[in-house]
Amino acid sequence: MSKIDDVAKKANVSKGTVSNVFSGKRPISEKVKNQVLEAAKELNYTPSHIARSLVTKKTMTISLNIPYSKNLPLSNFHINLINGVIMEASSHNYRILIDTLSRENLELQYMSREAVDGVILLDPRENDSRMKYLLDFNIPFVIIGQPSEEYIAQSIYVDNNNKELAKNITSFLINKGHRNILYLNAPLSMTVSTIRQNGFFKAFNDAQVNPNNSKVVFKDSLDIDPSLYGYNKVKEFFSKNRDGYTAIIADTDKVGLGASRALKELDLAVPEDVSLLALSDDLVLSHELAPPLSTVDLKGSELGSEAVRLLFAQLGIGNYKKIQTKIVEGKFNIRGSIHTAKE
Amino acid sequence: MSKIDDVAKKANVSKGTVSNVFSGKRPISEKVKNQVLEAAKELNYTPSHIARSLVTKKTMTISLNIPYSKNLPLSNFHINLINGVIMEASSHNYRILIDTLSRENLELQYMSREAVDGVILLDPRENDSRMKYLLDFNIPFVIIGQPSEEYIAQSIYVDNNNKELAKNITSFLINKGHRNILYLNAPLSMTVSTIRQNGFFKAFNDAQVNPNNSKVVFKDSLDIDPSLYGYNKVKEFFSKNRDGYTAIIADTDKVGLGASRALKELDLAVPEDVSLLALSDDLVLSHELAPPLSTVDLKGSELGSEAVRLLFAQLGIGNYKKIQTKIVEGKFNIRGSIHTAKE
DNA sequence: TTTTGTTGTTAAACCGGTTTAACGAAATGG
């Protein structure tokens, strides 16, 4: 691969001039510019991204940090999110480095710092060690989701209006006459779960309605299959007390699907016997089911692109306003799976 | 950010020694090693990935090139594939750079070559300009899918046994008495579509059965919504001649879902009136539908990890055998959506 | 005419590491 010196020699100019032709940072006369480009073409030369990065300290790359485990592959929500990130980033010629290494187990000593300009952090957890790492090394970052209390003041983040969303769908069910609602929530280790729990109970509070047996259940561990989680919990809570609950709020449509399967086995009809809805439609086809599942569209793609914008604002790229927090409103899609409560 | 010279000074050694402590390329005495590590810890030093790459010519990064458009977001099949790529790559500390820029429109002149050790190419097309680019610049690459004739001799690729799969499911339907089968294929611009078409007709040939009205339809364009494609084609072909076709093979389960919706509207029952199956289960929940959709699991995750292995073999990383082609066998999952042909 | 400003170009320093060649000290061997 030919280098800048080769081009400089061939075009009879200095390497500085060649550099300026390609970076466009200083004006070069038409005549010299053409000489250089011609020489470059003949030598099949293109500038080395890495050598350039070394001195400019810009990598034109942002890292998308996804905590990843074998049992917890990417969901459709993630895909939408990644799609949003890619779209916005590539509009400024930025590229995405998928980073799945959790910093937890790595010895800092032997780790080399990443070659990225900034980081987008997915699925923040309580006591998330990634945050400490990024703050320590002064790497600009944006979180998608709710940072834990400890770090919230120092972090820039994009999130859904989760409390409100949980409140709204619960209120909707309350208005339909439901009083005993089972909420199959995300695991406690995910920051979002307690926020949604608060929204859930706020709905009862605002409506001045007694929550009766309404209950929030948390997924035991991140590794459990979501569908199985829904299935098992419904079997557990509906076998004991068949008439107790008249509605289920599932964390994701996968959980909802498992719940639906369990209900079918228990001979309970959706929505006649039990109303069912889910907070995230990871599967994009909820509406093709029978009955179509009511879900909340969390606008993954928007979350992704907004996160990139917040990061670009920090990096001084483009013309984005530097803000601390951006809330993306989810959209509640009411479909056939909801019914007024049975007497 | 402290650099290698700072550490060297503090530890009273040369930078070369510090370098060797971190890279482990030459033995260093226990005593000196500890001095260096201690100094590094105090200075919060970690080696710069970029400076290292500049001289080693290794970026520890592979690019995953996905042709991308606003109307054609990542599917679940892609996700599985990406998951496989991530798993295998990260096992050797390699990272993934998502690259969505198609080289088509970029002026080569102003483009800097990528900072990656190798490339994995998704969704190869006929006349795919990316291939020429990679060959020109001598960048190691592996294709997932079938390269076009033009490049097949020069390319290393991973693919499903597509012809055989198409043949097998068609044979299966023929054995069940089906004679008029509608095959809703991928667009012609995707190399896989003609290969599967060949498999489809080979099944009739092998069984010495007349294909009658059996027909292969190609998706007009990549941009059409798959579900709509299935819906429209079924409406078109089943309205004209309600008794013609007794089975449908859909390209993906999304297409199948659209087909299923159309059949319902036409008052045709699956599987009693029409058997339905799909070649790729992008949605992971085909089996939760009623009736469960028969699909072929294309093993996206395996395709991804095999591709990385073939690339690593080229790059001399790990201990993988250098081979030209790896075929990953899909798995045909027979579920409720297939029935013997109606008289 | 001299001074000041502008434009285009260059040589040299620099970015932060790795690698090479050389070398002294300690270990091995005859």
Add this chain to the structure above:
DNA sequence: CCATTTCGTTAAACCGGTTTAACAACAAAA
């Protein structure tokens, strides 16, 4: 005991660009 390896360390060169400071050439201003 001296010659030969081996081991650990270092100074200097290098990777392929960008940036700085200096300067020549020419135009505009005084």
